[in-house]
Amino acid sequence: MLYLDHAATTPLRPEALAAMRSIGFGNPSGIHGVARTAKDLLEDARERAAGLIGAGPGEIVFTGGGTEADNLAVIGSAIAARASVVTSSVEHDAVLESADFLRRMGHRVEVVGVDRLGRVDPERVAAATATGPSVVSIMAANNETGVVEPIGDIVEAVKKVSPGAILHTDAVQVFISEPVDVDTLGVDLLTLAAHKFGGPKGVGLLYVRDGTELEPLIHGGGQEAGLRSGTQNVAGIVGMAAAMEAAAVDRERFRADVGEARHRFETRLINAIEGLEINGPADERLIQHSHIRIPGVRNDIVLIRLDREGVAASAGSACQSGAVDVSHVLEAMGFSSAQARECLRFSFGWTTTPDDGDAAAVAVLEAIEGLR
Known part of the structure; x- marks a missing residue:
């Protein structure tokens, strides 16, 4: 083959598999020893993942994958800020469908086009935010063509026009081949999916810059700082952190x-x-x-x-x-x-x-x- x-999707890295095999079955929300062990593993993975993208551990929300993280970023921030959404015509369906959902809920949505090479014009994105509070979601690189978008230029242009805009980027395709640093990019929200760089399926993360407000989409026990309820997939999360480390070294x-x-x-x-x-x-x-x-x-x-x-x-x-x-x-x-x-x-x-x-x-x- x-x-x-x-x-x-990528094959599972041996480092991720080895890490996942060593994990017990504890629920990290409990108070006994088995649960505390799971909680320690969860938080260790959170700290390692955060360090690899220049974030703080408290800015990492683990999710069930990239699609969920994109939904939480776009829908959660737009609802919390009562904001319009600005995105591009070449985004992943997870972003475009989230934007369409918000449009049906009464939010203004503007989809900015691209040129023949698939590139977004930062000035057009910025101009679309001039009407009021906005959430901007532009992917770091396209999942089909691999075209890299000028996220730094987009952030700079948007902030000049709309200083309070919330900026999200889907960096799912990027992490395996390029360093990802949230401060260098200047974004408020960033999506990663483990299975795109040798981690397991069914786990992802959303970076949420400190101070950025989100309305949770999944309600329940208040896990992940109240932003993503439900018992965490500790084995998957540990496998994701191991795959991130392996990808960075490799x-x-x-x-x-x-x-x-x-x-x-x-x-x-x-x-x-x-x-x-x-x-x-x-x-x-x-x-x-x-x-x-x-x-x-x-x-x-x-x-x-x-x-x-x-x-x-x-x-x-x-x-x-x-x-x-x-x-x-x-x-x-x-x-x-x-x-x-x-x-x-x-x-x-x-x-x-x-x-x-x-x-x-x-x-x-x-x-x-x-x-x-």
């Missing part, structure tokens, strides 16, 4: 191997396929993403052929019930439906070797044989 869908090696693999992959395809397009600016996309368009070739046929040969790739987000449909991201970038159906996403990860780039290119060339 040649796995090239790491943007959808980043230099990761960038070298993945960068070489992508270079080989794209170079071979460019040389072999007339008219091949690589979507997104070369110097403003994550190193692990390669989003390509092969004119005249339908992506669903290519994916089926690749799968038969043991190669796992995708046509876009894996968060839409497994359907191969026209991507809202590509539509926002100006692709026609026919062009969008010619696009493929290959995403490399921590298990990738440089030789995988060559193997992937050969597999694609064989898969499209006879289709053009």
Whole structure:
């Protein structure tokens, strides 16, 4: 199996698995010894995770994943601040659907478009906040194309126009390959999901800058400082912290191997396929993403052929019930439906070797044989 869908999910790192296997069954909300042990493990993981993004332990809220964290960030902050929402047309569905929910509840929502390369204009985002209290949610990097958005510039532009605006970024795709520091970014809220960098599924976190108010979406026992009730998944959280540490230590090696693999992959395809397009600016996309368009070739046929040969790739987000449909991201970038159906996403990860780039290119060339 040649796995090239790491943007959808990554294999579990051995460090995360080992950490999770050592965890007992205690409920951290109890008062006896078993519970206290679980509580100690939970808080240790919180401190370690916080340190890896430049946050304080009290600013970390553990959730059931990235989607929940995005919902809590967007809906929770907009309700608490009685604010409008400003987001972009290429956001993850977790943000766009949260914004749509708020629109139905009476909140003003403005969706800012992008250019052909998938980039958001900071000045357009800032202008959209001028009407009153606003929550701004712009992703750090796109989950389909890997295009990196200028979060620092967006924060600066927004703060000039609307100093009280609340800024959220979904950094789910970024952490595995780039350092994440909340003060450098300047955001108030930030989302991570463990399974995108070698941690377990079903666990994520939301960074909440001290002083930022949120209305909780899940009510009950008041866990996670009252922002996310329910017994915490201690094993998953400990596994997430271990995966974060492993990813941070491995980043230099990761960038070298993945960068070489992508270079080989794209170079071979460019040389072999007339008219091949690589979507997104070369110097403003994550190193692990390669989003390509092969004119005249339908992506669903290519994916089926690749799968038969043991190669796992995708046509876009894996968060839409497994359907191969026209991507809202590509539509926002100006692709026609026919062009969008010619696009493929290959995403490399921590298990990738440089030789995988060559193997992937050969597999694609064989898969499209006879289709053009």
